[in-house]
Amino acid sequence: MPVTNVVIAGVGGQGAVLASELLALAAMEAGQDVKQGEFHGVAQRGGAVFSHVRFGERVHSPMAPRGQVDVLVALEKLEALRYAHFLKPGGIVIVNDHQVEPVRVGDSRPYPEDAIEFLSSKGFQVMVLEATQQALALGDHRAANVVLLGALANVLDLPDDAWQRTLERRIPERHLELNRRAFAAGREAAPAHVSE
Amino acid sequence: MGIVKLMSGNDAVARGAWEAGVVFAAGYPGTPSTEVLERLATYDEVDAHWSTNEKVAFEEAMGAALGGVRSMVTMKHVGLNVAADPFMVFPYAGTNAGFVVLVADDPGMYSSQNEQDSRYFAKVAKVPLLEPADAAEARAVTRDAFELSERFRTPVMLRTTTRLAHTRGLVEPGERTERERKPFSRQVSQYAIPVYARFRRVELEAKLGQLREFAEEFPGNVIEEGGAEIGVVTHGIPYQYVKEVCPDATIFRLGMLYPLPERRLKEFCARFATVFVVEESEGFIEQEMAALGIHNVIGKARFTNVGELGADLVAAGLTGAPVPGDFSAETTILPRPPVLCAGCAHRGVFTTLRKLGVLVTGDIGCYTLGCLPPYQAIHTTFCMGASISNATGFQRAGEPRVVAVIGDSTFLHSGLPGLVSAVYNQVPTTVVLVDNGTTGMTGHQEHPGTGHTLKGKPAPAVDYEALIRAIGVEQIEVVDPWDLEATERAIRAGLDHAGPAVIIARRFCRLLPVSKAETRVPYRVVLEDCIQCEECMETGCPALVWGADGPEIHEWECTGCSLCAQLCATEAIVATEVA
Numbered sequence: 171m172p173v174t175n176v177v178i179a180g181v182g183g184q185g186a187v188l189a190s191e192l193l194a195l196a197a198m199e200a201g202q203d204v205k206q207g208e209f210h211g212v213a214q215r216g217g218a219v220f221s222h223v224r225f226g227e228r229v230h231s232p233m234a235p236r237g238q239v240d241v242l243v244a245l246e247k248l249e250a251l252r253y254a255h256f257l258k259p260g261g262i263v264i265v266n267d268h269q270v271e272p273v274r275v276g277d278s279r280p281y282p283e284d285a286i287e288f289l290s291s292k293g294f295q296v297m298v299l300e301a302t303q304q305a306l307a308l309g310d311h312r313a314a315n316v317v318l319l320g321a322l323a324n325v326l327d328l329p330d331d332a333w334q335r336t337l338e339r340r341i342p343e344r345h346l347e348l349n350r351r352a353f354a355a356g357r358e359a360a361p362a363h364v365s366e
Numbered sequence: 367m368g369i370v371k372l373m374s375g376n377d378a379v380a381r382g383a384w385e386a387g388v389v390f391a392a393g394y395p396g397t398p399s400t401e402v403l404e405r406l407a408t409y410d411e412v413d414a415h416w417s418t419n420e421k422v423a424f425e426e427a428m429g430a431a432l433g434g435v436r437s438m439v440t441m442k443h444v445g446l447n448v449a450a451d452p453f454m455v456f457p458y459a460g461t462n463a464g465f466v467v468l469v470a471d472d473p474g475m476y477s478s479q480n481e482q483d484s485r486y487f488a489k490v491a492k493v494p495l496l497e498p499a500d501a502a503e504a505r506a507v508t509r510d511a512f513e514l515s516e517r518f519r520t521p522v523m524l525r526t527t528t529r530l531a532h533t534r535g536l537v538e539p540g541e542r543t544e545r546e547r548k549p550f551s552r553q554v555s556q557y558a559i560p561v562y563a564r565f566r567r568v569e570l571e572a573k574l575g576q577l578r579e580f581a582e583e584f585p586g587n588v589i590e591e592g593g594a595e596i597g598v599v600t601h602g603i604p605y606q607y608v609k610e611v612c613p614d615a616t617i618f619r620l621g622m623l624y625p626l627p628e629r630r631l632k633e634f635c636a637r638f639a640t641v642f643v644v645e646e647s648e649g650f651i652e653q654e655m656a657a658l659g660i661h662n663v664i665g666k667a668r669f670t671n672v673g674e675l676g677a678d679l680v681a682a683g684l685t686g687a688p689v690p691g692d693f694s695a696e697t698t699i700l701p702r703p704p705v706l707c708a709g710c711a712h713r714g715v716f717t718t719l720r721k722l723g724v725l726v727t728g729d730i731g732c733y734t735l736g737c738l739p740p741y742q743a744i745h746t747t748f749c750m751g752a753s754i755s756n757a758t759g760f761q762r763a764g765e766p767r768v769v770a771v772i773g774d775s776t777f778l779h780s781g782l783p784g785l786v787s788a789v790y791n792q793v794p795t796t797v798v799l800v801d802n803g804t805t806g807m808t809g810h811q812e813h814p815g816t817g818h819t820l821k822g823k824p825a826p827a828v829d830y831e832a833l834i835r836a837i838g839v840e841q842i843e844v845v846d847p848w849d850l851e852a853t854e855r856a857i858r859a860g861l862d863h864a865g866p867a868v869i870i871a872r873r874f875c876r877l878l879p880v881s882k883a884e885t886r887v888p889y890r891v892v893l894e895d896c897i898q899c900e901e902c903m904e905t906g907c908p909a910l911v912w913g914a915d916g917p918e919i920h921e922w923e924c925t926g927c928s929l930c931a932q933l934c935a936t937e938a939i940v941a942t943e944v945a
């Protein structure tokens with residue numbers, strides 16, 4: 171079985187790392203070899219964070235080579251642009267329709283409003299989700315990462331019980347129900363929004 | 367197979383050390399090494415503590431190893447510079463119980479001030495150097511490192527990199543083996559090095575000869591047979607990249623990077639017209655091989671020594687395949703630069719220093735960000751502790767008004783000797799000690815000033831004022847950096863004072879639980895009163911943005927520090943309560 175490559179990107183504090191850890195655990199539950207690692211700079215808050223998850227029979231490199239990623243999950247639109255070159259041609263982008271203005275240090279260029287159109291124009295399959303809104307409706311905007319995971323689960327072939335066991339083991343009891351519902355919301359939302 | 371766990375390289379090193387029966391571990395925080403000690407501290411059997419700096423940590427762990435228990439010291443690459451003195455001398459004596467020095471390098475400088483390849487230290491110190499290639503190996507190699515240390519009575523250097531430390535992989539943990547404490551024999555000729563160094567020097571060379579022999583049979587040096595066309599010598603994380611892009615190559619994978627297995631390498635390289643040496647950072651292995659007389663290699667000519675390698679860069683080096691760039695030429699990919707958090711106590715200091723226009727020597731920590739716009743209020747930063755001693759030097763060069771800015775953890779780490787020197791030599795150095803009650807930059811570790819230990823136990827907290835007075839500083843003032851007027855008055859008084867002066871700018875880091883528990887009164891902008899002078903934007907606060915009609919405060923992010931309100935000429939920024 172070839173190695174599946176996923177990159178999860180977001181802004182510090184959005185839960186990109188937790189999302190990738192959940193994916194890695196689900197792959198482990200499904201009996202696969204897995205490596206997962208994140209990149210972040212010195213910033214405690216507000217910096218770009220991205221994480222690679224690779225699973226399959228045997229995984230070597232901790233990072234997916236550029237141009238070979240199957241799915242990019244972006245918790246924020248600018249972050250989708252930042253890492254899109256990791257995708258393979260025609261790869262899938264699952265993007266949260268959410269914008270976090272970067273803090274400016276001497277850079278006044280406007281925020282790229284057309285991120286989603288740009289990604290589509292590059293031939294990627296773009297799925298847009300209102301993950302933050304959906305999570306907010308469920309009670310906590312921070313569950314957006316798990317909504318996106320639900321959508322991701324639809325395009326990967328990991329068995330559902332591996333996902334459910336992972337949520338149970340990794341998420342603290344008091345947040346479990348919310349996260350289960352966030353995951354289910356992502357599962358249901360995804361197919362309706364595919365643009366090519 | 368037993369139970370498998372998903373563990374980071376750092377967690378796996380800690381697990382391996384615990385299994386090996388480590389009793390004592392010390393360190394000083396530094397990304398990417400920090401979590402090793404934090405994880406070790408979670409094991410009841412391990413006495414783990416943060417030390418004031420890496421040299422102290424090294425000597426404590428070394429003392430414990432001499433005292434007969436397996437011990438470990440952890441640090442990032444620049445920490446080894448600080449600990450270099452004992453690191454170079456201890457091998458002359460050799461250890462009693464197992465002693466492992468964990469050093470984490472940071473290729474790519476994700477969170478470091480330089481890109482130092484610490485492998486050279488092992489060579490200079492003449493100690494064996496091991497490097498694992500993933501989390502599973504990190505656990506096993508750490509265990510092996512203790513065996514090796516005891517077998518040859520030598521410190522062993524265990525090197526990791528950011529990628530290894532922070533990548534999670536599957537690990538099958540084992541059990542702990544407890545060990546008897548080994549009695550220390552008071553053999554002066556073995557341990558009082560300066561007096562007996564001549565003898566020990568000869569012995570050290572003999573030991574290195576034995577280690578060279580051992581390298582030939584070390585099971586971590588493995589040849590993985592593949593095709594006859596491509597031969598590769600590699601190690602650690604770069605090995606994973608080679609496997610990824612060239613699964614059919616014949617690979618000599620080194621688990622021990624110093625000393626190298628000369629005979630085996632020569633035999634291996636004789637099988638190929640040319641051999642690729644794939645290593646990250648400098649050409650350490652390549653140079654060592656050249657010194658052994660092996661010259662049919664291609665190394666740094668194809669694989670850059672700058673930054674981190676990756677499977678794509680290794681593929682490019684091996685086959686010439688292109689490396690895709692990002693889309694920044696076609697769309698706007700705005701950077702997300704690191705910024706001081708909303709309400710950060712350091713902000714008031716930099717707002718003040720910018721206004722005063724003095725020369726500022728900086729130090730290492732969150733406050734290093736004071737060099738960036740909009741403050742640009744730090745003009746030099748090099749290494750931990752340098753701010754005060756650099757300021758003294760600037761004054762000796764004739765610069766009249768210099769301020770050194772240093773954090774609390776950094777002051778205790780290596781700032782204090784610089785201050786003692788300034789007092790002793792009567793240099794009127796002005797120091798702002800930005801005391802946020804934690805080691806902020808590396809993720810909020812306790813230190814001798816915080817009142818708690820790594821294991822969460824209460825501890826005596828350094829009384830900075832008493833300490834600084836005791837070394838002879840006469841001008842000491844404590845201010846709240848959220849109060850701009852008081853901060854400015856105190857720094858001015860310090861600069862005007864004829865001798866050394868210390869201003870302690872004290873307020874907890876906003877990310878600490880004590881701060882989060884405070885009642886927060888956010889501020890808001892009354893646009894009718896705003897004259898759009900943009901003075902408030904000079905705070906560089908992430909909670910304050912320029913909206914469609916002028917400044918706006920993100921109420922959910924605002925900590926109520928009131929800095930922007932203090933800067934506002936028209937009182938257009940008010941606390942939300944005073945609506």
Ligand SMILES: Cc1ncc(C[n+]2csc(CCOP(=O)(O)OP(=O)(O)O)c2C)c(N)n1
Nearest residue numbers: 396444730731732773774775776805806807
């Ligand atoms: C010799 C050395 N050891 C460790 C580090 C890693 N490091 C960078 S900043 C820092 C501590 C900063 O703490 P503090 O001085 O209290 O400032 P804060 O970040 O809290 O503002 C550490 C340990 C380093 N750069 N150099």
